[in-house]
Amino acid sequence: MPKRLLLEGSDIEELLSQVRDEHGPGVSIVSADRVRTGGFAGFFARQRYELTVEVPDPAERPAAPASAPQAAPAAPAAPAGPAAAADPMTVLLARAEEQERRLSLTGSRAASPAAAAAPQRPAAAAPQRPAAAAPSVSLNLAQAVPAQAHVPTHAAPAAPTVQTLPAAPAVPLVPEDFVVETGTENRAFADMLASLQRDGGTGAAGALPARAYQAPAAGPERSGAVVPRAFQPPVVEQERPFERALTELGLPARMARQAVGPDMYTAVKRALADLPEAPPAPRGPGDVLVIVGETHAALHVAEKAARLLNVGPAQVLLAARSTAGTGIHNTRLLNGPRSAQQRARKIHRDDVPYVVVVDSTPEQGNGEWARAIADGLGATAVWAVVDATRKTADTARHLRTLGKVDAIAVNAVAATGDPASVLDLDIPVSHLADRPGTAQAWAALLCERLEEKQS
Structure with missing residues (x-):
């Protein structure tokens, strides 16, 4: 075949x-x-x-004929040449x-x-x-x-x-x-x-x-085909000329990276864009605002809050061992949690808010005592006065003993080189030294320090 x-x-x-x-x-x-x-x-x-x-x-191949056939149809003559x-x-x-x-x-x-x-x-x-x-x-x-x-x-x-x-x-x-x-x-x-x-x-x-022939399954790797990929735009690193200086002033790194742009004030405002706003002081009838801190520093903040709430000296109380050197009359002294509970009955029936100062510092280690007084008074809000010169870790440890703290008032800002370190506490700032703790006040303070570094 x-x-x-x-x-x-x-x-x-x-x-x-x-x-x-x-x-x-x-x-x-x-x-x-x-x-x-x-x-x-x-x-x-x-x-x-x-x-x-x-x-x-080989068996099917015909043998060559011995002689030409005798009779054959005429074939066209082969051309010469x-x-x-x-x-x-x-x-x-x-x-x-x-x-x-x-x-x-x-x-x-x-x-x-x-x-x-x-x-x-x-x-x-x-x-x-x-x-x-x-x-x-x-x-x-x-x-x-x-x-x-x-x-x-x-x-x-x-x-x-x-x-x-x-x-x-x-x-x-x-x-x-x-x-x-x-x-x-x-x-x-x-x-x-x-x-x-x-x-x-x-x-x-x-x-x-x-x-x-069975061709192997060709994938993108075997066939050499180019696999299309989604376009990824190049990442352009933005200019942050003030990031390092703001970090040195105590501003948290997550906020310092937001300081983008060559203009100083605009960059600082962008860094403080997510700064939480402190709640206002309670001003309803029978409300109690408790301010915890060193006695004289806390009384200074209490005077500002009393003027803001439009209340007199009779509505400013003190919880401490004594009223010596404070200008507070003994009738407005609360010497413990029991005394706070007794005074709370009269406060909640009054038609004006009250401001109560509680003497408590990390050195005294009486955070639990201050918390008991705030609970006895039925405090509407609790503010804490913190020292900007103190380590942030020590301040945070003291604030945890006070329970729920709604806002902090930062004191001794001018005496420290990193005043913005208190922002790492993640607690709204009600007062920044003698000014309200707004984003504009923080921006002004940080810009002043940046100018001092550049000069």
């Missing part, structure tokens, strides 16, 4: 020579294709040739090139002289092989040489004689179980070459049949 082989190469003449050398004159050339692969927009493409041949079994002695393979190559030139030009052109000189014989219709790609040119060689013609390997001195065998039944160009893929990864072609090498290039039985 004859078998078909597919040969590939970059030179058609080398393929034809390989066919003659390896398979002898009994081989039949079924089709020859020229294929272009790769490239971009038709440029830089690689060109190769695919040659399909049919090799009959150079074309008569031309090799049929050369004629075949010339016709393939002529067909390519015809496809590249608009209109029709006359046949080449070499094609006109070749003997014309009717040929059985053979199925055309589909083109592998748009740039490739496919030429069915059965139009030039019959499918069952034996091509001699050497030209005779006289006119070449081509023996014609009976026409074989038409078979498909490519069997259903034979898949040929263009490109460099063609395992069927590699298997065929390995079989020919094992058999000594004779194409004998036992050669490995070509099989369908």
